Amino acid sequence: MATVYRTLNLLDELNLVQKHDFKESFSRFEVKEEHHHHLVDVESGEVIEFTNESLEILKHEIAAELGFDLVDHTLELYGRRKRN
Ligand SMILES: [Zn+2]
Structure with missing residues (x-):
């Protein structure tokens, strides 16, 4: 799970996904479109x-x-x- 999260954060830094924090205990990620x-x-x-x-x-x-x-x-x- 930690690896998945690291990868998603990397994709976020590369601007390939959008990270969303909807005031929840977790972040949601979405492929940029x-x-x-x-x-x-x-x-x-x-x-x-x-x-x-x-x-x-x-x-x-x-x-x-x-x-x-x-x-x-x-x-x-x-x-x-x-x-x-
Ligand atoms: Zn707008």
């Missing part, structure tokens, strides 16, 4: 991937207003399913 974000179900631990174009534009606008070119960002949402 198309840009997206995550919504974590705080009850089941399910991770839902989503993309949102307005969000991407907004983040560039915020950075620009602060005098920056945005080079990277992360966003994780945490929620529980609505009960009707």
Whole structure:
């Protein structure tokens, strides 16, 4: 297990996987692919991937207003399913 973890951290350093720490006692790793974000179900631990174009534009606008070119960002949402 220690070897697996070392390897995953190495892949993370090489920028081949993305390491996620979702406020859990362990890290999750994901092979890098198309840009997206995550919504974590705080009850089941399910991770839902989503993309949102307005969000991407907004983040560039915020950075620009602060005098920056945005080079990277992360966003994780945490929620529980609505009960009707
Ligand atoms: Zn984004």
